[in-house]
Each structure stands twice: as C-alpha cells, then as structure tokens.
Amino acid sequence: MVEGVKSCRKCGSEKLVKNGKNAVGNAKYKCNSCGFSGVIESKHYDDELKEQVVKASLERSSSRGLARTYGISHQTALRWIKKKPRR
Ligand SMILES: [Zn+2]
Incomplete structure (x- = not known):
C-alpha cells in the first residue's frame, strides 16, 4: 500500500x-x-503515482489490477486512466 x-x-x-x-x-x-x-x-505524490498508473495502463488494460498494484481505489484508477496528465 x-x-x-x-x-x-x-x-x-x-x-x-x-x-x-x-x-x-x-x-x-x-x-x-x-x-x-x-x-x-500531497500533490507530488499524486502526480508521480498518477504517471506510473497511466503508463502501466498502456501495457495492462485492467484498471482493477492497477488499483490493486498501486494501492489506490478502482474509481481513482479509472479517473486517472481516462484523463491524460496535463503538461
Ligand atoms: Zn513547517
């Protein structure tokens, strides 16, 4: 976690x-x-984690698996994967 x-x-x-x-x-x-x-x-942590989750989602499509791996809620994983990080 x-x-x-x-x-x-x-x-x-x-x-x-x-x-x-x-x-x-x-x-x-x-x-x-x-x-x-x-x-x-905890913005730094959010951005960093978000980036990892989004990257991982490009390789693995299961948002549930990602949520488990990164210790975030399924809802959060879905939200992050849908939105591309702003640059
Ligand atoms: Zn202080």
Missing part, C-alpha cells in the same frame, strides 16, 4: 497534525516545526 507523504509546504517537515477542515472539506494541517497551518496537498 502506497501512502502519500504529506509535508509542510513552508519548511518541508513531515511533523504535521490534523487541524480541522477548510470550507470545501479538505483536511487542514498544522506544522509542528514552523507553525504553518493550512491545507497540505
């Missing part, structure tokens, strides 16, 4: 604690190192 690593967008620390949610329901975090607080997106 691949987990997204969340890190502070200011100092890069991974010492984050959950700190409520914002208006659209994204989890907010507070950094224990520098005190930054806000929504932390």
Whole structure:
C-alpha cells in the first residue's frame, strides 16, 4: 500500500497534525516545526503515482489490477486512466 507523504509546504517537515477542515472539506494541517497551518496537498505524490498508473495502463488494460498494484481505489484508477496528465 502506497501512502502519500504529506509535508509542510513552508519548511518541508513531515511533523504535521490534523487541524480541522477548510470550507470545501479538505483536511487542514498544522506544522509542528514552523507553525504553518493550512491545507497540505500531497500533490507530488499524486502526480508521480498518477504517471506510473497511466503508463502501466498502456501495457495492462485492467484498471482493477492497477488499483490493486498501486494501492489506490478502482474509481481513482479509472479517473486517472481516462484523463491524460496535463503538461
Ligand atoms: Zn513547517
């Protein structure tokens, strides 16, 4: 199971604690190192994983298999495979 690593967008620390949610329901975090607080997106992880899944989907057509391999939901796999990564 691949987990997204969340890190502070200011100092890069991974010492984050959950700190409520914002208006659209994204989890907010507070950094224990520098005190930054806000929504932390694991964007880097998403893009990288997405790329791998999309690449793999060109060789293997089973989205269920891909979802299992990469530890993501079947829905997520389908969504990613459908959409080509923006460049
Ligand atoms: Zn920080």
